[in-house]
Amino acid sequence: MKNNQQPVIGLEIHVELKTKSKMFCDCLNDSLERHPNVNVCPVCLGHPGVLPVINGDAVKMVIKTGLALGCQIPEYSKFDRKNYFYPDLPKGYQISQYDKPLCLEGTLNGIRIRRVHLEEDTGRLVHPKGADYSLIDFNRAGVPLMELVTEPDLTSAEEARRFAEELQLIFRYLGVSSADMEKGEMRVEVNISLKGGAKVEVKNLNSFKAVEGAINYEIKRQKEEKAVLETRGWDDIKGKTFSQRMKEEAKDYRYFPEPDLPPLRFTNDDIKKIQAEIPEIPQQRRERFKTEYGLEASAIDMFTRNKDLGEYFEKVISELEPKLSQTDLSHLVKLTSNYLISDLQGLLKGSGVFGEDFLITPENFADFIALIHEGKISSKIAKLVLTEMFAKGGDPSHIIEEKGLAQITDESEIENIVKEVIFQNPKPAEDFKNGKENALQFLVGQVMVKSHGKASPQAVRQMLLTKLK
Numbered sequence: 001m002k003n004n005q006q007p008v009i010g011l012e013i014h015v016e017l018k019t020k021s022k023m024f025c026d027c028l029n030d031s032l033e034r035h036p037n038v039n040v041c042p043v044c045l046g047h048p049g050v051l052p053v054i055n056g057d058a059v060k061m062v063i064k065t066g067l068a069l070g071c072q073i074p075e076y077s078k079f080d081r082k083n084y085f086y087p088d089l090p091k092g093y094q095i096s097q098y099d100k101p102l103c104l105e106g107t108l109n110g111i112r113i114r115r116v117h118l119e120e121d122t123g124r125l126v127h128p129k130g131a132d133y134s135l136i137d138f139n140r141a142g143v144p145l146m147e148l149v150t151e152p153d154l155t156s157a158e159e160a161r162r163f164a165e166e167l168q169l170i171f172r173y174l175g176v177s178s179a180d181m182e183k184g185e186m187r188v189e190v191n192i193s194l195k196g197g198a199k200v201e202v203k204n205l206n207s208f209k210a211v212e213g214a215i216n217y218e219i220k221r222q223k224e225e226k227a228v229l230e231t232r233g234w235d236d237i238k239g240k241t242f243s244q245r246m247k248e249e250a251k252d253y254r255y256f257p258e259p260d261l262p263p264l265r266f267t268n269d270d271i272k273k274i275q276a277e278i279p280e281i282p283q284q285r286r287e288r289f290k291t292e293y294g295l296e297a298s299a300i301d302m303f304t305r306n307k308d309l310g311e312y313f314e315k316v317i318s319e320l321e322p323k324l325s326q327t328d329l330s331h332l333v334k335l336t337s338n339y340l341i342s343d344l345q346g347l348l349k350g351s352g353v354f355g356e357d358f359l360i361t362p363e364n365f366a367d368f369i370a371l372i373h374e375g376k377i378s379s380k381i382a383k384l385v386l387t388e389m390f391a392k393g394g395d396p397s398h399i400i401e402e403k404g405l406a407q408i409t410d411e412s413e414i415e416n417i418v419k420e421v422i423f424q425n426p427k428p429a430e431d432f433k434n435g436k437e438n439a440l441q442f443l444v445g446q447v448m449v450k451s452h453g454k455a456s457p458q459a460v461r462q463m464l465l466t467k468l469k
Contacts, residue, residue: 045141075266293317316365
């Protein structure tokens with residue numbers, strides 16, 4: 001029996017926090033560690049008699065996230081034991097939060113956020129190919145894990161993907177997590193039903209593509225067959241979900257207050273101090289870049305998604321501002337934006353602009369943009385200069401001088417090249433005289449080739465017009 005009702009979708013998003021140590025012990029929190037069972041101790045391995053100690057930085061990061069999302073921060077919060085057995089859970093229970101989470105009732109892009117709470121991550125199961133056993137790496141066990149739960153306000157796969165992408169950006173802007181899905185630092189779980197039908201949970205989606213694919217598959221599947229309350233996994237290769245187990249409810253976990261940890265209490269001053277540390281978040285940057293710089297939507301999106309590139313852009317503009325009128329600055333903002341997004345991105349090939357390998361200072365990039373604006377180098381020469389700056393750093397003016405790339409300013413030299421091009425291309429010259437405008441552009445191109453890009457295109461065009469009258 002087919003069901004064509006509206007999808008009802010909620011998300012649970014788990015994010016590993018970027019603290020120096022784990023949640024309840026002083027073991028190193030290092031997602032890059034590849035040797036198994038190195039960052040472990042009796043506390044995170046769940047040995048009898050050990051006592052956990054709360055990581056204050058992790059608590060602060062969750063509250064900062066909640067405040068950025070407009071959440072309420074209750075005065076009182078506590079940790080609970082979530083009881084279940086799984087091989088990667090060394091204690092046989094997980095320290096989490098149940099009825100008194102750190103953050104409540106926020107919102108993002110119209111989607112309500114029910115809660116943001118703090119817990120510890122589990123270990124990692126490793127399944128050797130062809131083996132009939134699994135191995136356990138406990139390096140991840142006890143890492144601070146923030147969980148964000150939305151209300152079931154989403155109605156499509158695309159909307160869910162966009163929401164998760166925006167959250168990832170926010171986590172990175174706040175500095176609470178790198179949220180790299182490929183490294184398992186951010187995992188998404190989807191709760192989905194068709195209105196009136198049973199809710200299905202799809203676990204551990206580790207890419208935005210998987211989030212979108214799993215939701216679209218489940219919508220189609222649930223329209224064609226009756227859903228049951230269950231937990232399902234996602235097969236990336238087959239592009240389909242598969243049944244794992246019947247879904248647990250809160251009563252199955254037998255939550256009770258963690259007896260080894262004190263409750264948490266927060267004053268208004270505590271919250272104000274954390275609030276003061278919240279930086280500009282993505283939506284605020286989008287709005288500011290639009291009003292302050294008048295950039296196009298595509299450029300704003302690039303400078304928001306690539307936070308470092310946006311900061312570099314602003315440093316370049318701040319170098320240009322004192323020297324220019326407002327009219328010139330408006331043109332230079334667009335020029336800077338275009339060269340950063342097209343030419344420089346082509347050279348970077350996914351690398352960043354703030355690493356030690358990036359050699360172009362904002363001051364030198366500003367000088368480079370000013371040279372183009374002043375007509376001292378053509379776009380062809382600009383590409384050569386930028387490539388040299390990227391490879392070795394340095395002042396663009398010095399590069400131009402050393403490489404002999406200076407603009408040809410001698411009118412007689414340009415005139416001689418123009419005459420030669422007209423002589424060698426009589427048909428295009430005649431075509432232009434007969435009203436074919438495209439022929440002029442061809443001739444300009446031929447002059448630029450002969451001058452090795454060093455002639456001013458504007459000067460060349462004017463000279464051609466004079467000679468072809």
